Amino acid sequence: MKLGILSDSHDNLPALARIVERFNAKNVDLVLHAGDFVSPFTAVPLSKLRAPLVGVFGNNDGDRLYLTRRFEGIGPLHPGYHVFEIDGLRVVLMHEPKSIDALVTSDAYDLIVYGHTHEVDVRPGRPAVVNPGEACGWLTGRSTAVLFNTQTMTGEVFEP
Secondary structure, X not given: OEEEEEOOOOOOHHHHHHHHHHHHHOOOOXXXXXXXXXXXXXXXXXXXXXXXXXXXXXXXXXOHHHHXXXXXXXXXXXXXXXXXXXXXXXEEEEOOOOOHHHHHHOOXXXXXXXXXXXXXXXXXXXXXXXXXXXXXXXXXXXXXXXXXXXXXXXXXXXXX
16 A cells, blocks of 8 residues: 655645655655644645545644545544544554654554654654654745655655
8 A cells, every 4th residue: 555644734735745645646645734724724725635644733734623624525633632443454644743752662554654843753664653854944044845655664754
């Protein structure tokens, strides 16, 4: 299974549109967003995804009710963290990397996805750990996202 992973889009609509184009071109099966969409209008470029989206709220997502409403038909947005299973893997998706080291050593998850730091962190294996950096590029000057392969448990960082 191919996953598209992004975080911290912070209203950069052109960057989101380019990331969506790349995810669609690579035929990802599912998109994970690790929070900080910020404004409900980020649903506009993300509505062009050909794959479903699963997201969590970040610390800068203010109008969560309207964000939830705007993402109807695109994918669910979860408060806090979200634990689910895909392709036989137990996944935790969160914004802030609370207790990240404990999660890594717990053997409870096969894939740990987080955001918040705006810094890329891609660790292959089991558990694989992915922070795709910042989709927006506002802090680092690099807009980044990750293509993740659940068979090889590896992620490829790209700049759209």
